[in-house]
Amino acid sequence: MSVNPDVKSRPKTTVILAMTADGKIADSQKTSARFGSDADKAHLEAQIALVDGVIFGAGTLRAYGSSLPITNPNLLQQRQECIKPLQPIHIVVSASGNLNYQDRFFQQPIPRWLLSTEQGAIPWRDHQGFVKVIIGELLSSSNSFDWRAILPRFKQLGIDKLAVLGGGELVASLFSLDLIDELWLTVCPIILGGKNAPTPVEGMGFRQSQGRKLKLLEVKQIAQEIFLHYQIVRPFNSFKL
Numbered sequence: 272m273s274v275n276p277d278v279k280s281r282p283k284t285t286v287i288l289a290m291t292a293d294g295k296i297a298d299s300q301k302t303s304a305r306f307g308s309d310a311d312k313a314h315l316e317a318q319i320a321l322v323d324g325v326i327f328g329a330g331t332l333r334a335y336g337s338s339l340p341i342t343n344p345n346l347l348q349q350r351q352e353c354i355k356p357l358q359p360i361h362i363v364v365s366a367s368g369n370l371n372y373q374d375r376f377f378q379q380p381i382p383r384w385l386l387s388t389e390q391g392a393i394p395w396r397d398h399q400g401f402v403k404v405i406i407g408e409l410l411s412s413s414n415s416f417d418w419r420a421i422l423p424r425f426k427q428l429g430i431d432k433l434a435v436l437g438g439g440e441l442v443a444s445l446f447s448l449d450l451i452d453e454l455w456l457t458v459c460p461i462i463l464g465g466k467n468a469p470t471p472v473e474g475m476g477f478r479q480s481q482g483r484k485l486k487l488l489e490v491k492q493i494a495q496e497i498f499l500h501y502q503i504v505r506p507f508n509s510f511k512l
């Protein structure tokens with residue numbers, strides 16, 4: 272397995288998720304999460320406007336069928352003034368490559384990249400759906416992409432800041448390798464329950480002694496929602512009970 276890349280040799284990573292008051296990011300049918308308010312959507316768009324790339328798992332694309340382009344004229348102008356492309360790159364993570372080209376995502380005016388395996392990439396090579404297809408290795412221990420090798424490649428391709436938009440499986444794989452720097456969680460006034468409903472961090476979970484420790488940077492309340500901004504404290508194993 273590769274060693275953890277120095278923070279400077281990989282993109283800065285920020286997870287952005289909306290969560291119910293009982294800690295779910297979707298219902299147990301794993302449908303698209305539509306419980307956030309317009310303020311939450313504006314918050315997500317503002318965060319997306321700060322980055323060079325956004326990344327999400329294939330499960331998230333299958334649930335929504337689309338991604339969120341920047342449409343707010345002020346945010347577009349800010350990007351123009353910073354001489355950034357108007358839209359960040361939207362990177363889909365899919366080991367299987369099993370994606371539906373009929374999804375609206377493939378018609379949206381955004382640059383699209385795919386991260387897949389040799390096998391999963393076959394139908395998408397030279398396909399107009401993606402401007403770039405990146406082949407990554409899976410770790411035999413977890414059958415998950417080797418982010419320690421992949422994130423530095425993103426950095427070499429010009430991605431200095433990366434927003435991680437879910438779902439819980441992708442977020443867990445990055446947390447497990449200690450590759451998340453910040454986290455924005457919007458707590459929404461709804462309860463969904465259900466033991467199969469996904470949470471912000473899925474995967475195997477951490478023992479309490481290995482739990483990732485957070486520092487609260489910011490709290491905002493807008494109407495009924497709370498916006499929590501955390502930094503991940505390193506080294507994570509300094510957590511003492």
Ligand SMILES: NC(=O)c1ccc[n+]([C@@H]2O[C@H](COP(=O)([O-])OP(=O)(O)OC[C@H]3O[C@@H](n4cnc5c(N)ncnc54)[C@H](OP(=O)(O)O)[C@@H]3O)[C@@H](O)[C@H]2O)c1
Pocket residue numbers: 287288289290295296297298300301302303304327328329330331332334335364365366367368369414415416436437438439440441442444445469473
């Ligand atoms: N509330 C929110 O803010 C929010 C945000 C995003 C998503 N969601 C919800 O989350 C649910 C979808 O989540 P999900 O659990 O399906 O997770 P996901 O991470 O979106 O998708 C999982 C799939 O993505 C690929 N993938 C993700 N991480 C990988 C890794 N490390 N290595 C290899 N492949 C990886 C695999 O695709 P292949 O199967 O193609 O190999 C995997 O099956 C939906 O219900 C959606 O509504 C909520």
